[in-house]
Amino acid sequence: MEFPKSPYRTHGGAPVPHHKGTAHSASVVMPVPMQVTLPMQQHIGAPCIPTVKKGDHVYLGQIIGDSEAYVSAPVHASVSGTVAEIKEVMLTGGQMTQAVVIDSDGKMEVDPEIHPPKAIHTKEELASAARAAGLVGLGGAGFPAHVKLNVPEGKNIDTLIVNVAECEPYVTSDHREALENGKNVLDGIYKVKEILDVHRVLIAIEDNKPDVIEKLKEIADNPEMDPEDEVRVLPLRSRYPQGAEKVLVQACTGRKVPPGKLPADVGCLVMNIASISFLASYMRTGMPLTLKRVTIDGSAVRNPQNVIVPIGTKIADIIEFCGGYQSEPQKLLMGGPMMGVAITSDQLPILKQNNAILAFDEKEAALMEPTACIRCGNCVKACPMNLMPTRLEKAVEKKDLEALTQYHVTTCMECGCCAFSCPAGRRLVQAIRLGKSYLKRAAAKKA
């Protein structure tokens, strides 16, 4: 198979600032928190049901919530200790879910049941290992990894793309993963590649991370590890949103994933670097997903840095660990500034798929007052999906469902390039989300 020498052209995007200030300091492991809260829904799909009850003793890595459903991922205890309670918590999207609260005993006693999994040879074994490990897409979406890995028959995967683009401003957790765990990453890549019988692996990295490119190249180009030279680093143009799945597939292979389809439909499997690195450690140790590296940054944080924390740690505790707030935070984000979710409180726990917590001071949180659209066309130029955001916004205002369908509102991935580029400060992404919900509601009514 041919390897691209340079990335393929992609459309649109926006010149967002990078703010990667935390990229050059090593990740710090946070001391064991007093308490963790583990929501039963940390993935796309069916929520888990708690398998422990109040007062139970739990070991680190023990399953505390699971589901029969296929599209779901089990939740493991991220500390050892006692179950303090099982309560309802509100997730960032406003939906309620059960959560297991564990009081830590500080010992981090590992579940004696945990041992390295048997050697994995087939796709099915890999998928079930990913499920047992509780792995979800760590890049932010939280899609259960076993569903993605279990590529349906008839879909021939010829390219594995490892996503190290990390195009969101501020976020550097993947950057640190690559630098601190590079060997592990490559280990994971070789395993997945062998099991899935893929002969082209592209490690896609935005070219604003020359240290990562150098480091991973060094390992990937080593003929001892990769005699057939089937794993290569592909530096990408540093233009947001290179790391968005469809854009990434296009940049790496020139193929376009049609609306409503998956990368597997064009022969690609995209995995986040943290996910693949985790798979490698899991195969070695059998330790499920209980730790997460998160970037703590933003104008209101005193000591921005990458912190490795047990999943379920309260955000307030992590910020406290990073020296607390240096000014009154006005906005708290789970994820990056372009696609992250603004949350209502720092009492929420870190979830599996979180890669950053950002706290903005008053100046950084200030929103631009929207004025009339001047039809400059910047949103059309910026849209990586080649849509007309301003046209969609008008259709939403009129509740014109026909126009929403005609202008492909569902193709929008909410990357935010349009709203970022809009000189009138129109809330284009917000309008588009509303438009999508109109269509969903109309479809539900019809059914």
Next chain:
Amino acid sequence: MEKLIVSSSPHFHGKKTTQSIMLDVIIGLSPAMIASVVIFGFRAAVVILTCVASCVLSEYLCRRVMKRPQTVGDLSCVVTGVLLALNLPVTIHPLIAAFGSVVAIVVVKQMFGGIGQNFVNPALTARIVLMNSFPARMTHWTAAFDYSATADAVTTATPLASFAANADGTYVPDYLEMFLGAHGGCLGETCALAILLGGIYLIARRVISPVIPLTYLGTVAVLSLLLGRDPLFDLLAGGLMLGAFFMATDYTTSPLYFWGRVVFAVGCGILTIIIREFGSLPEGVSYSIVLMNILTPLIERWIRPRAFGLEKQKRKGELEG
């Protein structure tokens, strides 16, 4: 930590605002403004100031009367004022200039809902209204550097008028003079050099895309050649340069999408040449742009970007890799 702002992503915003864009356009127009004062004297500055002041005042009063949020701050009315002034002869009576400004802002812009809502270019439409209301005064040209510039001043012909009057081909244009703007005409249209400087500034600042100006000028040049006219003359004469860089690129009244813009600009070019060659008017830039403005919604209906992944598959075998 009592109140946290919760808003939809994205949480970052670019630096461009409507105001910064309009400011850039004003900066882009300043070479042409300076050139007009150099070529036509102090009176040119008076015309520009009259138009800007009356545009700003009309916008301010209009928004107040309509009880709408004030929009003077976005500077779009200043741009309209400057553009209108640059489309007037220097001898124009200030009252006529002010009347044109009121037409542009009140009738064309605010009555249709203000910025972003007008369906034709306000400055151009105002110019057309004035052309039809005061045809003699609107075509009363003075020679360059004739600073006396009263309504009684000796009139001169614009290059286009001379060209039209000497259809036998006896008129020989002086290209350098036309490029530098040392001839009769509207304030801002004579000096191609100044317009080019401003246009390049706007393109470099990514305020306008070069698609419309280049396609427009290219279409005019090609058609001019095909019809046996003088392409260089056609490019430099009349309001074409000003129109191509500053009027046809008006956001509100031109298509949003690349290929729509191409069609729009080709249309402008065809109409301009048709009017120049076959029309009874010597000049057709205003009319061609306004006509294409009106067609813009239709062009947008017809030509849309194809959503990602829905493009026609050019190479079908590609997926098999």
